[in-house]
Amino acid sequence: MPCALCGDIIPTEVARCPACGAWARRRDFRAVGVAVFMLLGFNAFVALGSGISLLRSAQPLRSTTHDTFDRSAAVRALAPYGEVFAICGALAGLTGLLYLAWLWRACGQAPGPHRHHRVWALLGWFVPVVNLWLPPRLVYDVWVNSGRYRTAERQLAGAVVAAWWGCLLLGGLTARLFAGAGVDSLAEARFDMHLGVAAAALLALAAAFCMVTVFQVTRLQVTRGE
Incomplete structure (x- = not known):
């Protein structure tokens, strides 16, 4: 496996790079964290630009x-953004796959005790009902277990995770409502526009809060391993 720091080949039975001395697994984990962080930033930029x-x-x-309301003109103005949100959803899905790989590594490297088995870092996103509350709990546990936090710092971490998850759920729901809303009247068209702007803002905030969690967990675990 090539070293993420200097590029030299690291034998599988060696934990450190023979050229620069870097911990192979930690450097590789940092590279994945940086990739997830950058993709989340791109998601936030696209969502904000759409809004x-x-x-x-x-x-x-x-x-x-x-009296001057033209339904066909309103449809032409708003309809393309349904496709924009669909593209944002596809981009978020691709980002989510890499995020799951990062979270799997982070759960395995975080010291215990763990309230949930590591396998739930993957299953927790796909089991109905469970996926509404388990993912943020896992991310919070990984975050606070990766460092030494006081009570106030734990509460701040919990607030960031809760803000990320709340914005993500509300943003996804609002985007669905925007895609299914009608524009038969001026009031409906204005309401649909507000739904679209709210969805874009919430999704951008969700990506930004998620960037904070990825940055902090990656920094703590890489620093602890060096």
Whole structure:
């Protein structure tokens, strides 16, 4: 396996790179963490850009009256953003696959005690009902177990994880409502526009909060292993 720091080949039976002395597993874990962090940043950028673009393209709805409302024009203005959110969902799915690989490694490297078995780092995202509450608990446990935290610091970590998960769930729900909302009247068109902007803002915030958790866990575990 090549060293993520210097590129030299590390034999499988050796824990450190023979050239630079870096811990192979920790350096590889840091590379995965950096990749997840950058992909999350791209997700946040795309979601935020979509919300700003939606605000600008739907600006005429603010000055439109019930007498001048044109349903076909509203459909043309709002319909493309349903496809934009679908693309954002596909991008988030690809990011999620790499995130699961990172979380699996992070769970294995975090010292105990663990409230849940490591396998739930993967299964917890796909089991119905369980996937509504277990993933943030796992991320929180990995975060606080990776370092030495006081009570206030644990509460802050819990607040960040809760904000990430809340924004993610609300953003996904709002995006679904935006895709299924009608524009038969001016009030419905304006409401649909607000739903789209809210969904974009929530998804951007979710990606930003997730970036914080990935950065902190990766930093703590890499530092502890060096």
